[in-house]
Amino acid sequence: MMTTHRRMFGATVGALLAAVGVSVSSTALATAQSLQPFKTVWQGVYTQAEAARGKQAAAQLCSRCHGVNLAGGAAPRLTGSPFFERWHDLKVLDTTAYIQSAMPHEHEVFVSAEATRDIVAFMLQESGVPPGREPMPKDVDALSNILITRPPGK
Secondary structure, eight states: OOOOOHHHHHHHHHHHHHHHTTOHHHHHHHHHHOOOEEEEEGTOOHHHHHHHHHHHHHHTTTHHHGGGGGGGSSSSSSHHHEEEEEEEEHHHHHHHHHHHHHHHSSSSSOOHHHHHHHHHHHHHHHHHOOSSSSOOOOOHHHTTTEEEEOOOOO
């Protein structure tokens, strides 16, 4: 089954190559489309333990503005439909980078990378994304290859 992203990628590559007069076989195009490295959050990209730590970190660092369980308060809700509306088609790395760079820095230290990943795991859990067996990657490149998508079928 071809995703919208792969169709758009294939159409873009095909149009670009056609514009410069290069022909591409359907086999070559299918190979290029299969090389897309992204996995989605729906493939178990965090653990239950990370989400539990994230709940504690969110209560300590985020709840003053974003409410209990990040359900909204003085600042927007960070879970459920609002989460997917904001982050759909972006990477987990985008979410972690935003938390670390744009949230108020009134604490003695910035939110650590580990706490940020845990908070994102909690956001995913509260948004209905199931946990997996492997912890969220620490590597920036790996985080940039995890795509946030809306729930399947929506």
